[in-house]
Amino acid sequence: MHKLFVFLAVLCFAALSAPAQQTKPATKTYVLKAARLFDGKSDALVKPGIVVVTDGKIVAVGANATVPAGAEVIDLGDATLLPGFMDAHTHLTDESSDDWKQDTIAGLEKTVAEKALDSTVNARKTLMGGFTTVRDVGSSDYLDVGLRNAIRNGKVVGPRMLVATYAIGSTGGHCDEFAGYRAGLFGHETGPLQGVANGADQIRYAVRLAHKYGADVIKTCASGGVLSLTDDVDTPQLTQEELNALVDEAHALRRKAAAHCHGAEAAKRAIRAGIDSLEHGSFLDDEALDMMKAHGTFLVPTLMAVVGEQERIARGLYFPPVILAKANAASAAVHKTFQTALSKGVKIGLGTDAAVYPHGRNAEEFHQMVDLGMKPIDALKAGTSADAELLGLSDKLGTLEANKIADVVAVPGDVVENIRQTEKVFFVMKEGTIYRNDRATSPR
Amino acid sequence: MPRKSVCFFFVSLVLLLPAVSQSQKPASKTIVLKAARLFDGKSNALVTPGVVVVTDGKIVAAGTSAATPSGAEIIDLGDATLLPGFIDAHTHVTMMNSDDWKQNKLDGLQKTVAEMALDASVNAKVTLMAGFTTVRDVGSRDFLDVGLRNAIRNGKVPGPRMLVSVHAIGATGGHCDGSDGFRSGLFGKETGPEEGVVNGADQARYAVRLAHKYGADVIKTCASGGVLSPTDDVDTPQLTQEELNAIVDEAHALRLRVATHAHGAEAAKRAIRAGVTSIEHGSFLDDEALDMMKQHGTYLVPTLMAVQGLQEQLDKGVYLPPAIEAKARAAIAAIRLTFQRAIAKGVKVGLGTDAAVYPHGRNAEEFHQMADLGLKPIDALKAGTSADAELLGIFNKIGTLEANKIADVVAVPGNPLENIRQTEHVFFVMKEGIVYKNDRAK
Secondary structure, three states: OHHHHHHHHHHHHHHHHOOOOOOOOOOOEEEEEEOEEOOOOOOOOEOOEEEEEEOOEEEEEOOOOOOOOOOEEEEOOOEEEEEOEEEEEEOOOOOOOOOHHHHHHHHHHOOHHHHHHHHHHHHHHHHHOOEEEEEEOOOOOOHHHHHHHHHHOOOOOOOEEEEOOOOEEOOOOOOOOOEOEOOOOOOOOOOHHHOEOOOHHHHHHHHHHHHHOOOOEEEEEOEOOOOOOOOOOOOEOOOHHHHHHHHHHHHHOOOEEEEEEOOHHHHHHHHHHOOOEEEEOOOOOHHHHHHHHHHOOEEEOOHHHHHHHHHHHHOOOOOOHHHHHHHHHHHHHHHHHHHHHHHOOOOEOOOOOEOOOOOOOOOHHHHHHHHOOOOHHHHHHHHHHHHHHHHOOOOOOOOOOOOOEOOEEEEEOOOOOOHHHHHHOOEEEEOOEEEEEOOOOOOO | OHHHHHHHHHHHHHHHHHHHOOOOOOOOOEEEEEEOEEOOOOOOOOEOOEEEEEEOOEEEEEEOOOOOOOOOEEEEOOOEEEEEOEEEEEEOOOOOOOOOHHHHHHHHHHOOHHHHHHHHHHHHHHHHHOOEEEEEEOOOOOOHHHHHHHHHHOOOOOOOEEEEOOOOEEEOOOOOOOOOOOOOOOOOOOOOHHHOEEOOHHHHHHHHHHHHHOOOOOEEEEOEOOOOOOOOOOOOEOOOHHHHHHHHHHHHHOOOOEEEEEOOHHHHHHHHHHOOOEEEEOOOOOHHHHHHHHHHOOEEEOOHHHHHHHHHHHHHOOOOOHHHHHHHHHHHHHHHHHHHHHHHOOOOEOOOOOEOOOOOOOOOHHHHHHHHOOOOHHHHHHHHHHHHHHHHOOOOOOOOOOOOOEOOEEEEEOOOOOOHHHHHHOOEEEEOOEEEEEOOOO
16 A cells, blocks of 8 residues: 555656646745835834745745745845835836936937837836836826836836826816927827817716726826926816816726826815825815815825926026926925825825936835834835725735735835835845845856 | 966956946946957958957957957957857848737737837847847838837847838838738728838839938838738739839938848849849749849848748648738748859848748848858858848948957857857857857856
């Protein structure tokens, strides 16, 4: 009987190890170890930190996790493991160099193909900075759709992307990409296919077009903006009816809606309509913030946008004069508004407005928020579990827990003691694939 | 090996130096490449040993010996052969190769231009890594080729130097009419000069001007039918003598060369008379056509790998539309014999593969395909280096390992003259002085 068992076991092993042409790839388990771990939702770090990953999924977390035989152990030493960071406000397909005028001209001259290829550089930097998921809130020519797909298909390296395609706003508003050029230049006015809509019906049509062509999230411009040429920064640019139609149609199609919004009146219309998040929020008043608290609306402060603009101003780089004035006005207000939002307990999501500052510096948003009074642990939550909730991905991402997707990053030391360690990500795993490990020993 | 440690010490110093100066001009950088042998791209034999001295992306010396400047980084590739970076005179880097014909066709309708551009970047990289540092890309869509060329040139993505054609120019319903068999009216309007579809000499001239306006480095035209087009015969002449004359005349006026897709003999003769620089494929060329090519100095670019790719798909039983399958079999049967007659007559041959018709990255198999049909190995190597550089009109800068040329250098193990298939094992790739691949690095 014993001999039979051995014989069968040998057969079984032989069958398992026989090279077969079309079988599934062998299962792969990693065990990530570090001195500490932030799970994305707890109020304190766990020591030590262990994450067990099998075939791209987290199977166990915590000091007592079992280490399966045959697992590859990666010991990251004196570091903190965290869920892959999320940025709820990027423009990965936008470039911003030091030369405003050249960027504008290049925007008119470059082929869509070249812009797509240029954006891969931004995508890679963003992932290597520890950001494994982004909500990309405004592109053109479906550059964002193409980039998202190419990343998903493993053709290029970058974060998981939720994309908006064209942001939706009114004629001449912050999201009308022809604003600033003379009338008639491009042969036709912007319209719903470029996200420009007037009236509730056209707005609904624009939402349907965005969804048709690949949008995962609907972005709208509820107010004026800093970097647009022809509008005031804070005026409400969509009516209550238009915003109601936008959110209604988006939610019917199971898409969340994010509103660019500096001014208070615009914000209140958007909040009433049921918008899921307000972006920037420079001039929100107490009433708007109280409404956000009541509705559960997220604020995405994009403090790095202010950093980006102020750095350019400090270096004497060219901004069109109208934009310069608006940038200074918004910068002066937004920090105060953020602090008021914090004190009122408004939900905060981490989002940076990447492209308004150089791609790859997204993690500086953590310390920007902490410097204004946010608790470090809350800043970390904003960039992990809170963003996952905002993006509607909580069931799969945002925390280090069993059955979640294995997006894991590591920073040196204790990230709660020094929030700026978030800017030193040295290990990046996305869906179980390691894209960066500066502490790896030399290759086999 | 104390001398080697001293060498490595200096190498590390040299490598550390650039890190010191952040925003000044980068310090001058010299790399010395050494191997057992060297093929300079134009000589009739290899030299032993081989050395190439590269400073700031330019070759300063190449041959069997050269002075090693102090402070140079030395890369010793051992038992290998240094060659000029390979050139492929017929690629479609922005098109996808696929065994799933139907999915490929649907992708062409569904994918955004952005995604197609990003897919193409994968093809570009694998082509460069196979040792092809320059390609003449002869047909794209939506300016994917222009975008890719520029992004590579600007250092955004790795890939070969590209000469691009924007859109190939041909007749309504011809091999280069991208309507691709779809029903009339589906896309809202007929294809026209903006997509390279022309009728009459004036429209042909307009199409050349448009291609040039939007970035073409070379003009591609479809003089005959083709294999992979759904609605035409493979060999019929599709442009008149006047149309071809206009195309070549306008192209040359704008300092652009003309590459001509031509399977059939009548089409080829019209093109040769018009003054095209090369005939691509040439499956059914007759003696008269070959003699005309010899006389005019017209290049033949046989694209034997296209035939190989099609044959492999036929062998695998991959689905091809029946009309296309029949044309493929006809061309496969003819093209190899035609190539042998061309060599016998001394027609100039350029290496070009029709990449995308077979999987990208296998370009180097064209060398052995030509050698197997009787082309001398040294001549095959020349076809993929100096001859192609001459065909592309860039011989003053590229195609040989000589002082003052751009430092595009590759290496293969052993001796490719003894075994031409070593070309398929490129393990070192330098383009413009930057090392993209070195499998023998420590």
